[in-house]
Amino acid sequence: MSSRLDVAIAKRLPGFTLDVAWTAGDGVAVLFGPSGAGKTLTLQCLAGLIRPDAGRIVVGGQVLFDAAAGVHLPPQRRRVGYVFQGYALFPHLSVAENVAFGLRHRPRPERERRAAEVIERLGLGGLERRTPRQLSGGQRQRVALGRALAIDPALLLLDEPLSALDAPLRRALRDELRAILNDWGTAAVVVTHDFTEAYRLADRVIVYDRGRVIQEAPREDLLWRPASEAVAQILGIRNLLHGEVVQAMADRIRFRWRGQALEALNSPTHVYLPPPGSPIAFFIRPEYVRLVRKDGAPLDPEHHTNVLSGRVVREADFGTTWTLMIRLDEPGTPAQGDYDLEVEVPRLVYEILRIDLDRHWEVSIHRGSIHVLPA
């Protein structure tokens, strides 16, 4: 069953306008972005709880909403399962009654069979008579999923499904949720503002910002090729910096930053050719900055394209890795407060190089590890 999802909607509210268009196929699409970006509003439009002002919503070939044609199926007739933030389980009903709630129109034997099947498959056997209050956070999540999945929905919507839980449980349930979504194979749209959650759950990520979509991509693309500086900011990418273009070519871009000449690969898919002198945003992942060993052979110019030297002004221990804040020797205002570059090294490297004693280092960044961001 194909459950291609086409969404193009606009909704104007006091002080906020939602205007988004995106598509998703089978699997899990994650709406990712800061709070107040319009993610939940989009889910409510998909479920029919809110009527958009304009646009179209099509799920698996069925038109749920079409402003031009005057189509607006009510939530009761959309066959869309909704897992609410905080789950919204009916507190006065048992687990079994919650799961069977959407099956009312079916004959009683079928209703009971279906509810039992869902309860079994989600590992809720034995809890049928409990009320939501008597369940753990993980069990509640599964009851909420079961209640939504029992109606055999064409589309499953999940609003911040893990936000009600504390951190350790959250990690465990994130993986459990992924497994359940894979197992049931129902097309799903998940809302989250947590990037790790988005990355773990998603096949496709749609990045929201202030009521608009700023990027829509398979999840790997998002991590390695954010479409713009705005996306990079929302992803919380570190070492997000600004330089000035010297020369842009089809395969490379040369630019200046903090008095240094740097060279980056141009994106092979969307070549970016700004004129010399224009500002350019770029980022360098801290784990891709290499420290140059002082006891080694001379640098190979092919590999060590961008060499900078500086001093560790601060550091932080993250257990398996250390993060070093390096300030360049170049005089002038550092790019990020009191430092220029954040560098992440494995603990073993930190210990072997005695970084705790030796604070002055040359670092090199391969041109493929500097990512330029189109303006």
Place this chain on the structure above:
Amino acid sequence: MSAETLSAIGLSARVAVAATAVNAIVGVPLAYLLARRRFAGRALVDLLVTLPLVLPPTVTGYYLIVVLGRRGWLGAPLYAITGWSVAFTWYAAVIAATVMALPLLVRTARAAIESVDRDLERAAFTLGRPEWRAALEVTLPLARRGILAGLVLAFARALGEFGATLMLAGNIPGRTTTVPLAIYTAVQTGETSEALVLAAALTALSCVVLVLADRLGMRAP
């Protein structure tokens, strides 16, 4: 106890029960609409329902006469057609008690309904329930303590209603003289022991009502 005292107690009980029943039928849906819907005239409805709570009961009673009396807006046409007027009947006592008790139920029930998480109703919608079914299966069951507390308060108010009842229903022994009116009459005519018995009965009942309302998790507003 005199026959008139007994009749007052019986009448009061009937009036209070009837007024509470009308309150439940009219007040609960009204509370739901005020809590959940945005409609034209909502603020006006809210104001009209609440007014009897702050107006002197005689003023409320006066307006009831203006509307329902033999020469009232609705009362006059009714009298012209049927030759019957609601004023000074048992029904008038029920109407007066209902109007006076309604704000207590509506305000209490409305607060209880508003405290029900709307996502629960939305969940019911996505699971196929039309709004009225979601209200019956989810919202009202979850607000039931507040609704019951409101009904208890409404019953107590109806039982003790004096001013508006006197205005619309009068004080006709055996027909419209409820317990509070009977107490007034007894005091006026110097029958102090009658007054004491009736006052004690109402006080005891009020205590029961307060304890009941408190048990249901709510205090009088």
